[in-house]
Amino acid sequence: ADTGYDLWLRYQPLDRRQADAVQHRAAYLVAEGNSPTLAAATEELRRGMSAMLAPHSFAVAGSAMRNGAVVIGTPQSSPIVAALGLPLAKLGAEGYLIRSATTAAGARITVIAANQDVGVLYGVFAFLKRVQLGQSLDNLDIADAPRLKVRVLNHWDNLDRYVERGYAGQSIWDWQKLPDHKDPRYTDYARANASIGINGTVLTNVNANADVLRPEWLAKVKALAGVFRPWGIKVYLTARFSAPIELGGLKTADPLDPKVAAWWKAKVEEIYRVIPDFGGFLVKANSEGQPGPNDYKRTHADGANMLADALAPHGGVVMWRAFVYAAENPDDRHKQAYTEFQPLDGKFRDNVLVQVKNGAIDFQPREPFHPLFGAMPRTPLMMEFQITKEYLGFATHLAYLGTMWEEALQADTFRPTRGWTVARVLETPVEPGAATGMAGVANIGSDFNWSGSQFDQANWYAFGRFAWNPEARAEPIARDWAAMTWGSDPAIVDPIVAMMMGSREAVVNYMTPLGLGHLMATGHHHGPGPWIADLARPEWNPVYYHKADAVGIGFDRTATGTNAVAQYAPEVAAQFGDVKRVPEQFLLWFHHVPWDYRTRSGRSLWDELVTHYDRGVGTVAAMQASWEGLKGKVDDARWSEVRDFLAIQRQEAGWWRDASIAYFQSVSKRSLPTGHAAPP
Numbered sequence: 001a002d003t004g005y006d007l008w009l010r011y012q013p014l015d016r017r018q019a020d021a022v023q024h025r026a027a028y029l030v031a032e033g034n035s036p037t038l039a040a041a042t043e044e045l046r047r048g049m050s051a052m053l054a055p056h057s058f059a060v061a062g063s064a065m066r067n068g069a070v071v072i073g074t075p076q077s078s079p080i081v082a083a084l085g086l087p088l089a090k091l092g093a094e095g096y097l098i099r100s101a102t103t104a105a106g107a108r109i110t111v112i113a114a115n116q117d118v119g120v121l122y123g124v125f126a127f128l129k130r131v132q133l134g135q136s137l138d139n140l141d142i143a144d145a146p147r148l149k150v151r152v153l154n155h156w157d158n159l160d161r162y163v164e165r166g167y168a169g170q171s172i173w174d175w176q177k178l179p180d181h182k183d184p185r186y187t188d189y190a191r192a193n194a195s196i197g198i199n200g201t202v203l204t205n206v207n208a209n210a211d212v213l214r215p216e217w218l219a220k221v222k223a224l225a226g227v228f229r230p231w232g233i234k235v236y237l238t239a240r241f242s243a244p245i246e247l248g249g250l251k252t253a254d255p256l257d258p259k260v261a262a263w264w265k266a267k268v269e270e271i272y273r274v275i276p277d278f279g280g281f282l283v284k285a286n287s288e289g290q291p292g293p294n295d296y297k298r299t300h301a302d303g304a305n306m307l308a309d310a311l312a313p314h315g316g317v318v319m320w321r322a323f324v325y326a327a328e329n330p331d332d333r334h335k336q337a338y339t340e341f342q343p344l345d346g347k348f349r350d351n352v353l354v355q356v357k358n359g360a361i362d363f364q365p366r367e368p369f370h371p372l373f374g375a376m377p378r379t380p381l382m383m384e385f386q387i388t389k390e391y392l393g394f395a396t397h398l399a400y401l402g403t404m405w406e407e408a409l410q411a412d413t414f415r416p417t418r419g420w421t422v423a424r425v426l427e428t429p430v431e432p433g434a435a436t437g438m439a440g441v442a443n444i445g446s447d448f449n450w451s452g453s454q455f456d457q458a459n460w461y462a463f464g465r466f467a468w469n470p471e472a473r474a475e476p477i478a479r480d481w482a483a484m485t486w487g488s489d490p491a492i493v494d495p496i497v498a499m500m501m502g503s504r505e506a507v508v509n510y511m512t513p514l515g516l517g518h519l520m521a522t523g524h525h526h527g528p529g530p531w532i533a534d535l536a537r538p539e540w541n542p543v544y545y546h547k548a549d550a551v552g553i554g555f556d557r558t559a560t561g562t563n564a565v566a567q568y569a570p571e572v573a574a575q576f577g578d579v580k581r582v583p584e585q586f587l588l589w590f591h592h593v594p595w596d597y598r599t600r601s602g603r604s605l606w607d608e609l610v611t612h613y614d615r616g617v618g619t620v621a622a623m624q625a626s627w628e629g630l631k632g633k634v635d636d637a638r639w640s641e642v643r644d645f646l647a648i649q650r651q652e653a654g655w656w657r658d659a660s661i662a663y664f665q666s667v668s669k670r671s672l673p674t675g676h677a678a679p680p
């Protein structure tokens with residue numbers, strides 16, 4: 001049965017008419033040069049094209065130029081490419097060009113060219129995608145290059161293979177069998193990532209212990225790096241700040257202590273001896289109990305710079321997370337990262353990227369953009385999105401996150417002026433050549449289907465597309481994914497894309513409508529818990545976030561409350577801070593509003609809240625109906641899995657709605673509006 005293992009690289013046979021048309025343009029491959037990356041590109045093209053063109057063949061065939069030759073390479077690897085004099089300069093190290101051309105002798109060929117081998121690989125995947133999508137291969141003139149430099153997955157994988165917030169089985173890193181056995185799955189992982197332009201992976205959890213930095217583990221990391229290297233993927237590791245104590249036997253991890261700096265320098269040199277192209281470190285410090293520079297009264301910049309200095313001679317970077325909030329800090333959690341990091345702008349070394357979650361709290365179904373974006377113009381900020389659905393129903397709830405990421409990326413920071421969207425902030429190096437980047441907390445595990453569900457593959461896919469181009473749009477990405485994953489027939493693609501595009505809003509509606517957030521049950525974050533009020537740390541309790549009382553509901557973050565709005569640019573603060581102007585989707589994020597407050601629909605806030613809960617459940621029911629319509633149009637195995645998961649989602653959406661309404665009703669003492677569907 002079809003398990004979904006092949007992801008969006010299914011390379012299904014084209015129908016005969018299409019296969020003939022493609023074969024006319026692309027009949028055989030000319031690949032000069034012999035680097036591991038070019039070999040990977042060659043093999044991928046051969047594999048994909050021969051599967052799709054069957055019964056036609058698609059072979060690697062010498063260097064003779066006849067009609068239908070597909071020539072791949074760089075000017076260095078291929079005399080044919082060099083002779084074409086292509087305009088490659090603007091493509092940088094990773095961009096590519098795909099062009100139809102005619103040779104002097106009149107042969108009609110297609111060229112996939114780049115400055116570097118990895119660009120050729122990306123071009124090959126782009127070409128294969130065109131074929132998968134049934135797009136024409138005539139008169140091609142395509143140039144593309146990534147807009148961000150560091151495009152990484154963050155695996156929250158512990159060394160015992162437990163994946164924190166993972167819903168797709170164990171970690172795919174089978175450490176016990178490494179380095180001697182390299183599971184073929186590692187290659188497929190690399191292929192999938194390369195196909196969407198991901199060029200790095202942090203193998204270990206930000207909460208993991210320091211063991212991965214020990215020599216015997218580095219040997220295993222080296223084996224993985226060797227598998228990934230041809231596919232343009234570097235490995236990175238998390239660096240536990242207290243490693244000098246735990247591994248080095250030092251008494252302190254104080255970043256300003258010369259012995260500590262020397263320990264890290266030696267450790268980094270050791271790593272580069274084992275993995276010469278090691279990418280660098282990702283660090284979670286002084287957050288949720290992790291050690292960090294604050295333990296020694298040093299700043300985040302002190303900590304990050306010490307590691308950066310060790311990495312700089314080798315070309316490595318530090319990705320230093322801004323996700324900080326502390327038990328002893330009574331201030332609105334929304335404000336803590338900005339308060340701590342913004343004053344450090346300009347104080348970080350050039351090879352430090354500060355990694356900021358899309359919102360100020362924690363990967364909620366909807367949050368306004370993080371106020372740090374745009375607020376640290378002299379510091380490279382990279383985006384951290386969460387691909388795994390910790391707060392969005394785990395793997396069984398269908399929620400396409402492309403719309404959420406587009407919303408975050410297109411938000412206007414107004415810093416320095418109107419039009420500076422989060423995407424633009426990310427894409428604009430703080431000085432020429434400075435680092436830029438995006439990280440996605442992976443949703444990958446050992447499940448057959450990689451991501452715990454068929455539709456969660458779309459989130460991995462979309463992450464890569466947004467990391468390549470933060471200006472991308474969710475809808476065309478969904479369309480590409482659906483066509484490659486389920487079938488290019490519009491009768492399949494259209495309903496699937498419609499489901500995907502409404503799916504995240506459904507989750508928002510049945511979990512946290514109108515700007516509510518963080519209402520999930522304790523610990524696992526699955527299911528409702530808006531009544532929870534007894535956890536040790538106030539900011540872990542849902543009641544801290546919704547603040548429902550007899551008068552109304554919502555968190556006053558305006559000047560009369562915590563004034564978190566003041567961390568945004570004045571234009572944004574004015575909008576978010578004004579109950580009349582704030583987008584209603586953020587109403588209760590920024591305002592405490594009376595239950596009888598008149599919302600834009602004309603309904604009272606209470607009635608509007610209930611309406612949103614109902615709408616969320618209704619959308620799931622509609623997704624179920626759409627999916628029924630696809631029965632027989634896609635393979636039964638995957639279809640049945642999705643049907644079952646939608647049924648789970650429907651049930652749990654109802655649970656969220658009913659539990660939330662019941663609890664809030666106990667506070668609001670309002671009756672249910674007419675038309676509300678009573679719980680079954």
Ligand code: GCW
Nearest residue numbers: 156164165206207284323362
């Ligand atoms: O979302 C929260 C999670 C933690 C996670 C933390 C973080 C890795 O509940 O599991 O720890 O954020 O991002 O550091």
